[in-house]
Amino acid sequence: MAALDEVQLREGVDRETVETVQSMAGTYKHGWETEIEMEFAPKGLNEDIVRLISEKNKEPEWLLEWRLDAYRRWLTMESPDWAMLKIPEIDYQDQYYYAKPKSMAEKPKSLDDVDPKLLETYAKLGIPLKEQMLLAGVEGADEPRKVAVDAVFDSVSLGTTFQKELAAAGVIFCSISEAVQKHPELVKKYLGSVVPQNDNYFAALNSAVFSDCSFVYIPAGTRCPMELSTYFRINAENTGQFERTLIVAEKGSYVSYLEGCTAPKRDTNQLHAAVVEIVILEDAEVKYSTVQNWFPGDENGKGGIYNFVTKRADCRENRAKVMWTQVETGSAITWKYPSCILRGDEAQGEFYSIAIANNWQQADTGTKMVHLGKNTRSRIVSKGISAGHAQNTYRGLVSMHPKASNGRNYTQCDSLLIGDKCGAHTVPYIEVRNASSRVEHEATTSKVDDDQLFYCRSRGMDEEEAVALVVNGFCKEVLQELPMDFAMEAQALVAISLEGSVG
């Protein structure tokens, strides 16, 4: 089914993200499940499943062929084993590759037709699906902000808000399945142009079975009138989520895009293999912020999401600019390296990351800065926090190609340890193939200091409050790069993720 063409989400959901953030308390908060009848494709993966997904999305022949090509390549590839992760064997035949709420079988015409249970899910998560002014609710924020939301539930997009207003600005923001129908020329031109089908094992898998997610197109010279966001929810059990996002920023345009994710608590592990491709043309700028709050598994390491994600931005023309900001608190295993290809001259890439691993979580995450153009610049600020029995690895590549004269990179990697059973690792790869480029790398490792905690407690904070304060201080350089209410959410998340890490 193609997603909702003209869904206008009018009434019903009016809670604001900020409100939810303020009420955040307790351990993993989004672990509940929406009880709803689902339609599944049969378990397992083969060419018929790929065909079925393509058919469900009413895709053109070329896209089906593209998927099948990816699937055939995937069969010849092997799961990467170079990361510092212990990945249990994944049975790819024991998964569902397509799940859709039954109530979405008929294309809803308006919000009244969308199953209230689905809308409730987002209300409960605090995602505003009502087109309204969003008050940031933070000191100093005097301007109300608008955020358009694309809500993705398992394999389908429920609808996208503010479509009309965005359309008036010439911005296309819709689910990718809808884009395939309405803007096939754009999708065909850019899909796979940043992350090719055979880029890596998980990208190939995604290319074969990707279900839904967002498509963003910002026309030349346009500053997107509001922030765009996609919210993923994995609900169905034993179901992989394979969303694919494609963002195209034409010459001189600007967009800020936010991504959030959660999933119910389950004993079994769930697979998530997403691909994000961003194409940035001359003088355009894209900011991409992620708060990843997948279920990380329980305190004994049972359950949780396996997160294998390929994110890449191609600064294809001169002075193109991209900024990745990510806060990772969730998922049992994280394998993720949002990258910047700095192809145009004077292109700029920035990567700001907070990765928190608690209990038995494993994270191997970082970035790649590939400098191809002249006078390209990149900056990496990575803050890794390990607690419990977790292992947290920063892995980053900075590559200066022979033609990337006067390239500049600055990398700062800080690790913070809480307790004595966790680990932090920094693995930088630096390749410089010309004489005029300069690369700087700084790394530190520290522990949350007992003296700091006692100081805070002697002023009245309890132990967890004290840890959260110290850790938020450690993360500050990254948090301040996030949009305001996202930053608040992230701060609250930092506190929640570390609960039980001391004492």
Place this chain on the structure above:
Amino acid sequence: MLEIKNLHCELEDDSEVKILKGLSLTINPGEVHAIMGPNGSGKSTLSYVLSGRDGYAVTDGSATLEGADLLAMEPEERAAAGLFLAFQYPVEIPGVGNMTFLRTAVNAQRKARGEEELSAGDFLKIIRAKAKELQIDADMLKRPVNVGFSGGEKKRNEILQMAMLEPKMCILDETDSGLDVDAMKLVSDGVNALRDAGRSFLVITHYQRLLNPIKPDVVHIMSEGRIIKTGGPELALEVEENGYADLLAEAAA
């Protein structure tokens, strides 16, 4: 206000190291007491044991604040009950704004006492007024807690925290150490401004010089984990002139 009876403590990791050996002390509301004594007499340990720092095991005796058993409380509960320790070496917390730190602390205490939290606006008003009184410039409020502060700034920051948290029982652990004359004046002015019939002070110091501007009601001399002599302000002057040797000999006799 504060009543300490026969307090004994040793290092948690090494029970051979006994630090407090039967210390008793009573401070009434509104009184300012000073504790002086040679290095290693257990003065700082006393402040840590009272505020609940890890690493010390109390083996005997009691300490109560307005009748409540301090030793049974977590450090944050002691703070909410009205105890405040001005640290000898205030700790740096990178990335956390001084203002954020204080607001978190103030509201944590209010919450613990079942009071309403201060709004950002109210908090700002109060802290600005208090900072002005203590001659702390706005810049210092924005900087990360104690990071890059001079010795004097750190101590003034402790006094600012004290002023904001409005404790009933303030312990100053060698707050005068490392201060020049001007900084010491600011600190003692700050303390004097906070003197109140409902608030008591325990000032731990090596030197008499802090006790000129902060005139104590009672002076105790501490040695080997015990109070060996108690007197009025004149006792501090005696120490300043003659050192501890005579007093120690007297106590040993």
